[in-house]
Amino acid sequence: MTTNVPGPALYADNEGNVVVRRDLPAPTPAEGEVLIEVLFSGSNPSDLRIVNYLGFRNFVLGYDFCGRVLETPGLNGSGFKVGDIVAGYTSYEDDQPLRWGTHQSYISRPPIGIFKVPANLPLPDAAALTTVVQTANDALFHLFKLPLPSSGHGHIEGTLVVWGGGTAVGMSAIQLARAVGITSIIVTASASRHGVLRELGATQCFDYHDESVIEQVKRAVQEAGNTQVWGFDTAGTPDSSRLLMDSLASCQGDVQFAFVGLIVGDRPASEMCLAVRHHKLAFDMPGAPEPYVFPAKPAEAEKMWQATEWVVAHYGKEFRLPGLRVFEGKAEEALDHLHTVARQGTFGKLVLKQPLE
Structure with missing residues (x-):
């Protein structure tokens, strides 16, 4: 397993402040997890709403991602191999480990809710897709x-x-x-x-x-x-x-x-x-x-995931996400954009190019 120095992470602290962290180490996968280099992370209004309204604390923000599979023991039996470009989502749970949040440059997750990205699906779109489609499903x-x-x-x-x-x-x-x-x-x-x-x-x-x-x-x-x-x-x-x-x-x-x-x-x-x-x-x-x-x-x-698989296979023809935009730059500016997303102040999905600066 080889990783570069991780980029900044968007983090909710113990007081509910959402801040930029530049001191988090690269994650060490737990048994059964897959290590992924995040290329794009997708934003959702709930990224901040679960902090403000549900009291979630001490975790890295972000559900959605698109990234590259890295060498890790958890690949055995996962259906993925080193170098695969994959996308999917994670879910927030009480006391979840920092390595699960997607607004950072590396994540480690069980291989659930993850799919291989086909040629018809642009990588930023793949990072924006899963949570909103699964909610509609x-x-x-x-x-x-x-x-x-x-x-x-x-x-x-x-x-x-x-x-x-x-x-x-x-x-x-x-x-x-x-x-x-x-x-x-x-x-x-x-x-x-x-x-x-x-x-x-x-x-x-x-x-x-x-x-x-x-x-x-x-x-x-x-x-x-x-x-x-x-x-x-x-x-x-x-x-x-x-x-x-x-x-x-x-x-x-x-x-x-x-x-x-x-x-x-x-x-x-x-x-x-x-x-x-x-x-x-x-x-x-x-x-x-x-x-x-x-x-x-x-x-x-399982039925919901079958519908997501249909969306992935038909993306660009029978399904698309209009208005998608990609942010590339400072982590502090990305955090400002997340606040706008939480207020539903813009049209279309926002995707963050990782690593942030």
């Missing part, structure tokens, strides 16, 4: 129990309402819904995003800034005439969840909901979308008397 293929894109199911008579279609999860859900054949895909987003969202598969778009957006969505759902309706809040705010529920409150037929983000108000935990289902998760929610525990669901996790 959880809504569509676990909670809503839709057939996979690879099933050849044909048209599905139903209406999907995506509140926050301009988010990366929203754009993923739109394209996956189109791929499985949902006939009516109604989307709310800023008016400037409507053109690209129609290209991705939205059948109707409404501006969520419009004071009458609830009535517009209600009318569109009624006119579609489907008895099966799915509501997916991909913006992940209390306001967006309320607006979605209000727009479908008087809807006739079978209505199902899925929500991205923290559980607030009357949102049941069973409707919360997670990018990870292959192991148990527990979150201390603000104001909750005890942690929310989400048990492992291996069968659902």
Whole structure:
């Protein structure tokens, strides 16, 4: 195993401050782990939200990555070899080791949630993909129990309402819904995003800034005439969840909901979308008397991963992430960009080229 001197890492300290660390050593893989040189790390709003709202401390930030496999004992039986370009994601757990966070130049992880990057998938896009696609997969293929894109199911008579279609999860859900054949895909987003969202598969778009957006969505759902309706809040705010529920409150037929983000108000935990289902998760929610525990669901996790494999294989033709941008430069500037991402202040995914300066 040969590594260069590690670059800076983006780190949440014991007080919840997010800082740049330049003193972390290269990781030593534990048994069964694969050592990876990170080429690009993908950002998500939850990178900082789990620090600010869930109290996560003393860990390196970052879920998503694309990198090169290095020599390590954990390769035996992993399906990977030295030099493979791979991508995937990690998941945050209590007291997780520093080597798991992806906003640094080397990581070491069990070979779960990792795929080989094919020629059709640019490396920055590979680094941006997994968490948002898996979150959309959880809504569509676990909670809503839709057939996979690879099933050849044909048209599905139903209406999907995506509140926050301009988010990366929203754009993923739109394209996956189109791929499985949902006939009516109604989307709310800023008016400037409507053109690209129609290209991705939205059948109707409404501006969520419009004071009458609830009535517009209600009318569109009624006119579609489907008895099966799915509501997916991909913006992940209390306001967006309320607006979605209000727009479908008087809807006739079978209505199902899925929500991205923290559980607030009357949102049941069973409707919360997670990018990870292959192991148990527990979150201390603000104001909750005890942690929310989400048990492992291996069968659902396998179905979600099959959908991700379809996305990887069809990237550039039937799936893409518009607006992706790559940052290359100072770690402190990268941290500023993460704060903007956490506020959902820009369109498209942000990817950090590693190592940072």
